[in-house]
Amino acid sequence: MTAADTQLQPRKKGLTRRQKRGLSRGIQYAVFVAAVIAFAVSADWGRLKNQFAQADIAGQMFPEVITLALKNTVLYTLSGFVVGLVLGMVIALMRLSSVGPYRWLAGIYIEIFRGLPALLIFIFIGVAVPLAFPGTEIIGGTYGKVALALGLVAAAYMAETIRAGIQAVPKGQLEAARSLGFSPARAMVSIIIPQAFRIILPPLTNELVLLFKDSSLVLFLGVTLEERELSKYGRDLASTTANSTPILVAGLCYLLVTIPLGFVVRRMEAKAQEAVK
Amino acid sequence: MTVEASRPEIEVRGLHKSFGTNEVLKGIDLEIGQGEVVCVIGPSGSGKSTLLRCVNLLEEPTKGQVFVGGTELTDPDVDIDAVRRRIGMVFQQFNLFPHLTVTENLTLPQRRVLRRGKAQAAKVAAENLERVGLAEKADAYPASLSGGQQQRVAIARSLSMGPEVMLFDEPTSALDPELVGDVLAVMRMLAREGMTMMVVTHEMTFAREVADRVVFMDGGVIVEDGTPARVIGAPSHERTRHFLSRLLDPAMADVEENGGGDDS
Numbered sequence: 001m002t003a004a005d006t007q008l009q010p011r012k013k014g015l016t017r018r019q020k021r022g023l024s025r026g027i028q029y030a031v032f033v034a035a036v037i038a039f040a041v042s043a044d045w046g047r048l049k050n051q052f053a054q055a056d057i058a059g060q061m062f063p064e065v066i067t068l069a070l071k072n073t074v075l076y077t078l079s080g081f082v083v084g085l086v087l088g089m090v091i092a093l094m095r096l097s098s099v100g101p102y103r104w105l106a107g108i109y110i111e112i113f114r115g116l117p118a119l120l121i122f123i124f125i126g127v128a129v130p131l132a133f134p135g136t137e138i139i140g141g142t143y144g145k146v147a148l149a150l151g152l153v154a155a156a157y158m159a160e161t162i163r164a165g166i167q168a169v170p171k172g173q174l175e176a177a178r179s180l181g182f183s184p185a186r187a188m189v190s191i192i193i194p195q196a197f198r199i200i201l202p203p204l205t206n207e208l209v210l211l212f213k214d215s216s217l218v219l220f221l222g223v224t225l226e227e228r229e230l231s232k233y234g235r236d237l238a239s240t241t242a243n244s245t246p247i248l249v250a251g252l253c254y255l256l257v258t259i260p261l262g263f264v265v266r267r268m269e270a271k272a273q274e275a276v277k
Numbered sequence: 278m279t280v281e282a283s284r285p286e287i288e289v290r291g292l293h294k295s296f297g298t299n300e301v302l303k304g305i306d307l308e309i310g311q312g313e314v315v316c317v318i319g320p321s322g323s324g325k326s327t328l329l330r331c332v333n334l335l336e337e338p339t340k341g342q343v344f345v346g347g348t349e350l351t352d353p354d355v356d357i358d359a360v361r362r363r364i365g366m367v368f369q370q371f372n373l374f375p376h377l378t379v380t381e382n383l384t385l386p387q388r389r390v391l392r393r394g395k396a397q398a399a400k401v402a403a404e405n406l407e408r409v410g411l412a413e414k415a416d417a418y419p420a421s422l423s424g425g426q427q428q429r430v431a432i433a434r435s436l437s438m439g440p441e442v443m444l445f446d447e448p449t450s451a452l453d454p455e456l457v458g459d460v461l462a463v464m465r466m467l468a469r470e471g472m473t474m475m476v477v478t479h480e481m482t483f484a485r486e487v488a489d490r491v492v493f494m495d496g497g498v499i500v501e502d503g504t505p506a507r508v509i510g511a512p513s514h515e516r517t518r519h520f521l522s523r524l525l526d527p528a529m530a531d532v533e534e535n536g537g538g539d540d541s
Contacts, residue, residue, distance in 0.1 A: 170372075176431075180434070181391075
């Protein structure tokens with residue numbers, strides 16, 4: 001009798017669920033604190049400070065780091081973005097075309113330029129194009145070259161994003177437009193593309209952040225003093241002062257732009273999520 | 278209602294439509310006179326929506342001819358965009374343009390397709406919003422409207438193009454039951470005004486009261502075609518009777534071996 005009663009209520013062995021959860025959390029915090037302490041103790045802060053955080057060197061960089069370097073970075077990025085957007089749109093439409101060769105060509109373009117490191121494309125633009133077409137000058141000098149190189153890379157990614165955006169617009173939208181008498185082209189321009197852009201605004205902004213960083217590759221085109229952007233400017237100054245503080249400052253300048261942009265992207269994504277609900 | 282015009286407004290001759298190996302329409306012949314209201318009923322998969330979509334060539338017929346207002350739509354050289362301006366279409370899912378306000382939904386097609394001026398487009402839009410009873414929603418976005426309101430805006434959008442014919446593809450099927458009435462009221466008004474209408478619907482009361490003719494389709498063919506009193510009131514085919522009994526009293530239906538309709 002009594003034996004049967006105790007079997008109905010089996011005795012718990014070891015920790016309860018709540019205790020296990022507490023223990024697991026405790027271990028995670030302990031590992032984190034240990035890692036921070038180990039890092040803080042092992043790094044040579046004095047030397048780091050000497051090499052990366054010289055206030056007077058940082059002070060020397062202003063205002064040029066903003067008025068010249070950051071300005072050029074932004075200029076390169078925006079011009080590349082515009083070229084990429086226009087080219088990407090054309091390639092996306094080609095990819096959706098009913099004409100086979102257009103689709104293949106767009107597919108090949110996307111595969112090639114998505115697969116190549118941006119660095120190689122910069123070298124190609126800087127070296128191969130002048131070789132292949134001697135005497136021709138890419139319009140806009142360095143600015144034109146950067147816009148072209150960045151645009152070529154960005155177009156491949158943007159084409160896929162734009163295509164996905166166009167295909168994400170419900171089929172009924174095109175049907176409604178066509179039944180109202182819109183031609184396919186006019187329906188695309190007036191009805192489909194505006195809706196597609198709403199959908200792809202967050203990924204496009206992400207692409208802008210990527211381009212912003214890739215603009216540092218302009219280094220490999222060879223630029224004049226006036227054409228230097230953040231990375232080149234920081235590196236040049238680092239070698240003249242024999243100190244790495246300019247690198248840190250240049251890095252902070254990048255973050256100054258990319259972090260707010262990332263914030264904007266998350267806001268847009270959250271808003272898009274809400275609109276779906 | 279008497280049909281006075283000699284040539285039919287909509288004429289379908291020997292229409293076939295296949296999706297791959299699945300033949301959805303197996304030879305449809307149908308004429309709809311000017312000012313006539315025809316309701317097309319039938320089980321799901323019977324091809325009634327496909328037939329409607331063939332009338333404005335949203336679906337390309339495999340075989341056969343479609344004429345609207347005397348123009349052959351199935352002619353490969355026809356200016357399809359020009360013909361479609363004369364044919365209004367209302368969809369089950371409304372398909373309003375979500376990035377535009379109600380008024381812009383009505384004015385953009387007029388401006389882009391009919392090349393109307395800004396002021397005229399706005400005037401026509403306001404008139405048609407008034408007709409469907411939604412003048413106060415002119416500046417709202419579609420997402421903020423109820424389904425019934427969205428559908429009435431969609432009807433107003435079609436009307437703004439000044440169509441001679443209106444096609445309705447299950448216009449109330451996506452609506453909550455209490456919103457169906459407002460949409461049907463607008464359609465009844467159009468019918469009274471003499472609009473030529475082809476309506477695919479499950480609303481038997483509407484078909485009985487408003488339609489001049491009811492067409493019953495099953496398995497890709499027209500089984501019965503006649504006045505509502507005949508087709509709904511006293512159907513002569515077993516398939517029609519069977520469909521109507523299931524529709525009017527779904528709770529009484531028996532479990533069937535092949536699940537009823539011919540959805541494949």
